[in-house]
Amino acid sequence: MEHFTTVTEAMESLRQRGYTYEFAPEGNHLKANGEEMRVRSNEFNVDEFHRFEGTSDPGDEMTVFGITTSNGKKGIFVMAQGTYANEASSELMAKFSISDRADVNTEGAVQPINSMPESGK
DSSP: OOOOHHHHHHHHHHHHHTEEEEEEETEEEEEEETTTTTEEEEEEEEEEEEEOSSSSGGGEEEEEEEETTTOOOOEEEEEEETTTTTTTTTHHHHHHOOOOOTTEEEEEEEOOOOOOOOOTT
């Protein structure tokens, strides 16, 4: 999996790989921008994600998700830290909690720093 420096790079890579719809939360479903397509949390899967941390402003933290709907439509959902708290149901947002799901490609995630072994041991 490729690691990206910017949100734009990640989105462009996803688009080139067929993730052409852009989704935004609307209550208990995602709505494709400019389309009538709406999907509930049980109607899509998270294929991969790429997390970006703001170096100087925590408000710049974003996660780009590549998702596939149950009818095979692929799209992108960009979640800024805290942005959708009032726009989406907790059930919908729980779908994007991928830390305990082995089926999601997490290579784009921020990885913990391994502690250095103590010298002489």
